[in-house]
Amino acid sequence: MKFLVVSFDGLRPDLVSASLTPNICRLQSLGITLSRHRTVYPSETRVAFPSLVTGTTSSGHGMVGNKFVDRSVVPNRYIDTADAVLLDRLNRESNGNLMTAPTLGELLAGSSKTMAVLATNTPGTTRLFHHKAEDFGHVRFSGHFREACTPTAVLAELEAGLGALPPAPEKGEPDTSGQVWITSAFLDYVWPKLKPDVTILSYGEPDTTSHFHGTASAVTRSITEFCDAQFGRVLDWWEAEGRDAGVQIVILSDHGHVTAHTRVSVTYELRSAGYSPGAAPESGVDVVVVPGQVGALYLADRSQANLARLVETLMNRPWCGPIFTAPKNSVEGLAPGSFASTLVFADHHRAPDVYFSFKTDDSIDAFGMRGGTFYDNDRVPGLGVHGGLHPKELAAVGLMAGSAFRGRGLISEVPSGICDIAPTILHLLGLPVPAPMTGRVLREALSEAGPATPELRIECETLQTGLNAYRQELHRVRVDGTTYIDGATVASTSSTHRKEFEAAE
Ligand SMILES: [Zn+2]
DSSP states (O other): OEEEEEEETTOOGGGOOTTTOHHHHHHHTTSEEETTEEOOSSOOHHHHHHHHHHSSOHHHHOOOSSEEEETTSSSOEEEETTOHHHHHHHHHHTTTOSSSSOOHHHHHHHTTOOEEEEEOSOHHHHHHHSTTHHHHTOOEEESSOGGGOBOHHHHHHHHHHHOSOOOOOOTTSOOOHHHHHHHHIIIIIIIIIIOOSEEEEEEOTTHHHHHHHOTTOHHHHHHHHHHHHHHHHHHHHIIIIITTTTEEEEEEOSOOOEEEEEEOOHHHHHHHTTOOEESSOOTTOSEEEEOSSEEEEEESSOOHHHHHHHHHHHHTSTTEEEEEESBSSSSBBSSTTOEEGGGGTOOOTTSOSEEEEEOEEEEEOTTSOEEEEEEOSSSOTTOEEOSSOOHHHHBOOEEEESTTBOOSSEEEOSOEEGGGHHHHHHHHTTOOOOTTOOSOOOGGGBSOOSTTSOOOOEEEEEEEEEETTEEEEEEEEEETTEEEEEEEEEOOOOHHHHHHHHHHO
């Protein structure tokens, strides 16, 4: 049995349709759709894909954000995990502990099995799918970035056959050339020559296009259709040959998108409140504001009093959503009114002192898609973002097909998540699921029958906390001891808040 995991970065499940993604729909009719599939918090690419390959949340794997502050060195340094060369250096400096949980690639190698990666994401994301591929002679190819590719000799062979790696498209331009290159690399070389036990084929779209053109704009729809057509080439191969060769297909996305509607500047607002914020650790900066849709704040003075003051400052802002700090108890964080970061499995020694999300709502965007949010970036309103806890940011595509899975158009309504994929693959390969994996084997999706298949217990829970007028609510669901996040909200701000905010703008 072999596995092909195909990912569409940032694809919202509600964009999957017979007109836009006919090939995904074709596979749906042959397999089982995980209709309540979702990602982890923060709902960012370089948190979610490490969760895919480690089967655990950021509390386990330590990739706490697309960008984070490394406090293990003096002076502290700012890390952008899009940089594949930097990731390699960090991994070597930490004796192989860039990720603090074993990855699928390493585990497979330990059982003399192989994993291949083909991706058009950033160089850093590409590396994170299998950051130790070099150690085992496994292949990891980017559709654009040479620095993320290994081994060099195989890349040369591939380029001789397929043409040179196409250059990355200009910022904001949809990526078509890379999708064609990695698809051909799989069909023409990686499968026929290497037959890896597990292959990850990761299309970096429609994420980038959604960020620059909106959740369901014409250009986002067009690149989604394009990626689906590339997957269609793979599906043709699967139906002709791959299925009979025992290949199981898993389709997924790493998060959804919501629409950014109201811009704020966290740095400006913290400065107004008397802080000296900065984008990176340096002298004179008392709080590092990591840019992005998940608010991540690192304090120079980490005292309880300073933490409480910072969190209260955020809570008084109308754009502020759910807030998490290190746990005081099982529900509350150290800062009064905040939730414990353990509730969203985001507690790790690399985690910021404060994680917050921007306030979201269920507004409908210009393209008819639900989900809106405040945001802090330099782009115009109306474009796609993710990172927080709106259900449309968390919702992800999940679909499995092949002899190992129940199928023929079945729809599972049992909650599932990105951490469940690796344990399910290991289980089906007959390999042990190691303790650091907190995801579960998706038994309800497996064709293997028998008395061992237990009745699944599904329990929902709502947790609440807050301070003064600020109230926040977290929704979670538990399936057989595995907990998933359904979303989080804050109570609507008072009209006084709203007026103050408008005046400040
Ligand atoms: Zn992504």
